[in-house]
Amino acid sequence: MKIDYIQGSEELLDNALGKAAKQASKSTAAIRSANIRAISKEKAKIRFTAEYLYERFSKIVRMFPTIEEMHPFHKELISVSLDVKTLRENLGHMQKTGSLIKNIAATQIRKIRKNASKKDAIAMKNQFIARAASMLKRASPSIEFLRAARKEFIELPELDFSLPAILVAGFPNVGKTTLLKRLTGSEPEIAPYPFTTKGIKVGHMEYKFHEILVIDTPGLLDREYEKRNPVEKKAISALKHVAGMVLFVVDPTLSCGYPLKEQVSLMKEIKSNFKGRKFLVVLNKSDIASEDEMKLAAKLVGSCVVSGETEKTGLKEQVAKVLIGK
Ligand SMILES: Nc1nc2c(ncn2[C@@H]2O[C@H](COP(=O)(O)OP(=O)(O)OP(=O)(O)O)[C@@H](O)[C@H]2O)c(=O)[nH]1
Numbered sequence: 001m002k003i004d005y006i007q008g009s010e011e012l013l014d015n016a017l018g019k020a021a022k023q024a025s026k027s028t029a030a031i032r033s034a035n036i037r038a039i040s041k042e043k044a045k046i047r048f049t050a051e052y053l054y055e056r057f058s059k060i061v062r063m064f065p066t067i068e069e070m071h072p073f074h075k076e077l078i079s080v081s082l083d084v085k086t087l088r089e090n091l092g093h094m095q096k097t098g099s100l101i102k103n104i105a106a107t108q109i110r111k112i113r114k115n116a117s118k119k120d121a122i123a124m125k126n127q128f129i130a131r132a133a134s135m136l137k138r139a140s141p142s143i144e145f146l147r148a149a150r151k152e153f154i155e156l157p158e159l160d161f162s163l164p165a166i167l168v169a170g171f172p173n174v175g176k177t178t179l180l181k182r183l184t185g186s187e188p189e190i191a192p193y194p195f196t197t198k199g200i201k202v203g204h205m206e207y208k209f210h211e212i213l214v215i216d217t218p219g220l221l222d223r224e225y226e227k228r229n230p231v232e233k234k235a236i237s238a239l240k241h242v243a244g245m246v247l248f249v250v251d252p253t254l255s256c257g258y259p260l261k262e263q264v265s266l267m268k269e270i271k272s273n274f275k276g277r278k279f280l281v282v283l284n285k286s287d288i289a290s291e292d293e294m295k296l297a298a299k300l301v302g303s304c305v306v307s308g309e310t311e312k313t314g315l316k317e318q319v320a321k322v323l324i325g326k
């Protein structure tokens with residue numbers, strides 16, 4: 001989702017003042033009388049500063065989508081990462097601040113029009129800037145909230161829900177993202193620590209002229225929904241809202257840092273919670289797993305495919321066959 005960069009409050013004021021000063025000089029340059037020109041310039045500075053700020057604030061409000069109109073999947077991803085009520089309140093605060101600044105500007109300009117001297121006009125403008133600055137300072141926490149919220153919105157995955165999809169799930173650090181890379185050739189972030197993937201990442205895989213989505217999800221621990229962190233909750237949202245096959249990744253070695261028993265327990269839970277889905281288990285890291293580790297894992301998970309750094313088992317074909325059925 002596209003949302004333009006949002007300036008911080010200080011940057012916003014600096015830009016507003018800079019732009020307004022330029023516009024004010026330009027718009028009053030033709031006035032002959034030096035005194036009238038100077039007074040008009042102060043009025044113009046007030047007007048252009050207020051217009052700039054009002055326009056920016058309104059734009060911020062317009063850029064955020066209406067939560068109610070979003071796809072349920074996106075809606076849920078947003079509500080696990082931020083408080084939607086606070087988002088609404090902060091957007092309301094933006095709109096109000098913009099209008100208030102505009103009103104203060106109108107009052108100050110009216111005062112200058114009542115036969116103010118050049119000195120008075122400068123004082124009125126300074127008063128306006130001081131009030132606008134203090135309002136921006138007060139709006140600063142809202143602006144910061146919205147800057148952080150923007151990051152969550154732009155990270156929302158763009159999905160074509162009509163395409164067949166593979167959801168890659170499993171414990172943290174078991175190699176889910178590596179598998180996305182193996183299946184799609186994309187270059188996602190992979191690292192030897194848990195919770196590297198913090199959002200839903202999508203890759204595309206082609207198989208016999210079928211376009212297939214491969215959706216990488218953050219790692220899940222074997223625990224109840226209420227105890228899960230927001231990053232885990234995003235994975236659950238994907239499983240809930242994307243009607244695809246589940247590719248459950250198991251690390252039979254201990255290199256991920258989580259016992260096989262817990263991984264198998266999570267596997268069973270996901271299988272029973274998302275019944276009716278095609279389900280395939282991948283035993284990953286076969287290149288470093290011992291024969292015993294592979295045997296034990298295979299016994300505990302039942303039917304599965306094998307993957308690893310040096311594995312040439314036609315993983316893509318095996319996975320696609322389960323999904324497409326040919
Ligand atoms: N030897 C070996 N290492 C692997 C394999 N797959 C992944 N790894 C390593 O395991 C670590 C975790 O890999 P990721 O792909 O980031 O794992 P993930 O499941 O996406 O992790 P999170 O996003 O944190 O949940 C990295 O150091 C990878 O290089 C494999 O088949 N063999």
Ligand SMILES: [Mg+2]
Pocket residue numbers: 176177178196197216217218219
């Ligand atoms: Mg990952």
